[in-house]
Amino acid sequence: MKRRTVVSMEQALSLSYATLRFVQLGWRVIRLESTPVGTSLPGDPNRYIGDIVADDDRRSYFIAPNVGKEAIALNLKEEKGQELLQRIVRELDVEIFCCNTLPHRYQSLGIDYETLRSVREDIIWAGISAMGPDYPNTPGYDPALQAMVGYMELTGDKDGPPTLSGVPLIDLKAGDEVYANVLLALAEKAETGLGKAIHVSMLQAAASWLITTLPLIDFDCDPTEITRAGNEHRKFIPANAYRTKDGFIYIAIGNDLQWQRLSAASKFQTLRSSQRETNAGRIREAGSIHREMAEATSRHSTDELVREFREAKIPHAPIHTVPQVREMEAVQSKLTSTQAPDGRTIHLTPAAVDLSGTASEYSFAPRYSEHTMSVLKEAGVPASEMGGLETQGIIPR
Numbered sequence: 140m141k142r143r144t145v146v147s148m149e150q151a152l153s154l155s156y157a158t159l160r161f162v163q164l165g166w167r168v169i170r171l172e173s174t175p176v177g178t179s180l181p182g183d184p185n186r187y188i189g190d191i192v193a194d195d196d197r198r199s200y201f202i203a204p205n206v207g208k209e210a211i212a213l214n215l216k217e218e219k220g221q222e223l224l225q226r227i228v229r230e231l232d233v234e235i236f237c238c239n240t241l242p243h244r245y246q247s248l249g250i251d252y253e254t255l256r257s258v259r260e261d262i263i264w265a266g267i268s269a270m271g272p273d274y275p276n277t278p279g280y281d282p283a284l285q286a287m288v289g290y291m292e293l294t295g296d297k298d299g300p301p302t303l304s305g306v307p308l309i310d311l312k313a314g315d316e317v318y319a320n321v322l323l324a325l326a327e328k329a330e331t332g333l334g335k336a337i338h339v340s341m342l343q344a345a346a347s348w349l350i351t352t353l354p355l356i357d358f359d360c361d362p363t364e365i366t367r368a369g370n371e372h373r374k375f376i377p378a379n380a381y382r383t384k385d386g387f388i389y390i391a392i393g394n395d396l397q398w399q400r401l402s403a404a405s406k407f408q409t410l411r412s413s414q415r416e417t418n419a420g421r422i423r424e425a426g427s428i429h430r431e432m433a434e435a436t437s438r439h440s441t442d443e444l445v446r447e448f449r450e451a452k453i454p455h456a457p458i459h460t461v462p463q464v465r466e467m468e469a470v471q472s473k474l475t476s477t478q479a480p481d482g483r484t485i486h487l488t489p490a491a492v493d494l495s496g497t498a499s500e501y502s503f504a505p506r507y508s509e510h511t512m513s514v515l516k517e518a519g520v521p522a523s524e525m526g527g528l529e530t531q532g533i534i535p536r
Contacts, residue, residue, distance in 0.1 A: 143325075146171055146227060147237040148215075148250060150183040152281070152307060153267050153341065154239040155204035156314035161235075161321075162207035163475075163490045163497055169231075169514060170205065171224070172507065174214040174535050181535060182212060182507040193480045196507045203487050206477045207501035209510040214533045221249030223515065223533065225258045230518040233259065235321055239267040242338075243275035252336040261334040263324045265317045271340035279341045281307040288345040293352060296369045309345045316344050376421035377401075377428050380458060381436040388441050390432070391454040394418070400451045406444075407435050475499045508535045 147158045148171040158168045172182035180187050182196065189199030211227075214220040227233065236255050238245070245251035245266070252264040266272075269279030282303055285291050290309070295302030316339045324335040346353070351373075352365045364373055370389070372378035378391040392398050395417055402411035410431050414420045421428055436444060441457050448455040464470055465486070473489035480503060490497065511534050512525060520528075528534045 142166055143235060144231055144233045145169065145235040145237060146224070146231075146233050148172075148248075149237065149239055151185055151239070151310070152204060153279070153310040153313040154237055154317065155183075155185070156311055157265075157267075157317035157321075158208065158237060159204050159206070160314070160318045160491070162501060164494070165497060168208045169227075169233075169510070170208050170210050170505070172210065172212045174212050174220075174532060182210075186507060192485075193503065194506060197504055202477070202485065202504045205504040206475075206487065207498075208505055209514065210505035210508060211511040211514050212508040212535050213511075215248040215250065217531070217533055218249075219528070219531065220533050221254075223518070223520070223528075224249065225255075226520070227514060227518045228255060228258050228262070231514070233262070234325075235263045235265070237265045237267075237317060237321075239279075241276060241278065242266065242268050242272040256334060259334075261328060261332060263321055263328065263334050263337070265321055265324075265337040265339065267313045267317060267339045267341065269340070270342045271338050279313075281310040281341075284309045284341050284345060288342055289349060289352070290345065292366060293368075295367045297367055299367065299369075301367070308348075309341050312344050312348065313339050313341045371425075371429070374422075375418060376425045377432050379429055379432070381433050383436050383441045383444060384439060386441045387458040388436060388444050389456045389458055390436075390448070391456075393454060397453060401453050404447055404451050404453070406439060406447060407432075409435070475501065477501050477503050479503060511535070 142165055143161075144167045145158060145161050146169045147154060149155050149158060150172070155170075158170070162168050170183075175181040180196070183201070186196040186201045187198055188201065191197075192199050192202055213223055215224065228236065236250070238250050240248070240250075246254070255262050255264060267279070268274075269277040269284065285303055285308070286301070288309070291301035291303060294304055317337065320337045320339070324337060328334060355364055370380040372391070375391070375393050378393070380387050380389045390401075392401060398415070398418075398421065401407050402415070410428065415424060415428065445455065445457060459467070465474070470489060473493070475487040475489060477485050477487060477500065479485055487501075490499075515525070515528075515534070516522065525534070529536045
């Protein structure tokens with residue numbers, strides 16, 4: 140696969156995650172950050188979240204999505220800064236430009252598709268925003284969008300408050316959409332020779348995942364079908380988290396044959412009845428089934444139940460902590476890594492998919508503006524001009 144060059148004006152998680160996936164393909168990713176404004180901390184605010192890992196601007200929340208990248212900083216509020224960006228695009232064979240700033244700022248910063256297409260006609264441009272360019276002033280934050288798009292309404296206990304997901308789902312969904320659509324645009328360009336503008340609306344991308352709830356409105360669904368259900372599945376009974384003697388286990392009965400196996404198991408034979416042989420019948424008796432299941436599982440350890448369910452081919456899973464997930468052989472054998480400046484090995488998440496020929500170890504996340512000078516030099520900017528660029532505030536000192 141050709142090694143491509145991406146310039147990404149990115150901050151926070153959604154776009155950083157998308158471009159991490161490009162890093163995992165072996166591509167060159169140059170993350171572009173702003174120059175300091177007043178006394179505020181420079182660059183991506185996520186640099187300063189979590190524990191200090193290497194420097195004050197490389198803290199724990201920032202590291203994982205930004206390994207394997209280079210970092211530059213330009214003042215795009217100034218014409219000279221925009222000229223330097225265009226020079227980088229032209230001289231470094233930049234095929235892909237990404238950003239996740241407010242759409243109303245695209246033109247004033249010189250990062251809009253039309254401007255960059257005038258520099259490279261076949262450029263692929265991808266932007267993430269809260270609701271797309273039709274809503275240019277709406278900021279996009281994962282928790283607020285989880286609230287807006289109904290995820291919080293669908294998450295949590297039946298009688299409890301709306302609840303955030305434990306994972307920033309919308310940030311990651313938007314990042315995956317950039318990744319997928321850039322690859323699609325490259326495939327199209329191979330046929331047509333044309334570039335493309337891709338606008339990812341976090342709201343729209345998230346709403347596309349409401350496939351098991353939103354369409355039910357036109358089927359005159361019961362309101363309970365499109366609100367919080369705790370850990371229960373809304374359609375398959377029993378599918379729920381149950382307390383054991385020493386923890387929790389999730390049991391997921393997805394068809395009548397699995398129910399037959401469950402109710403034939405020695406620990407669950409009391410659940411069997413003719414009224415429960417079909418899922419429709421079990422839905423009518425959902426409350427009593429969940430109570431009886433909870434009574435049965437509470438008398439046994441998680442390991443006992445896992446052994447029995449494995450033998451009976453009943454879908455189940457112990458509910459792991461994050462450290463336990465990392466110790467699973469199927470995860471541990473796929474972990475990627477980086478090396479901190481002090482020599483420590485930092486274990487990272489696996490790549491989403493195994494691809495032949497790709498690396499599993501990446502360079503450490505870059506310091507703010509670490510590569511500004513080297514990238515500008517590569518773009519043909521003479522060393523004699525660097526001091527003047529610093530004095531003018533076009534690049535950081």
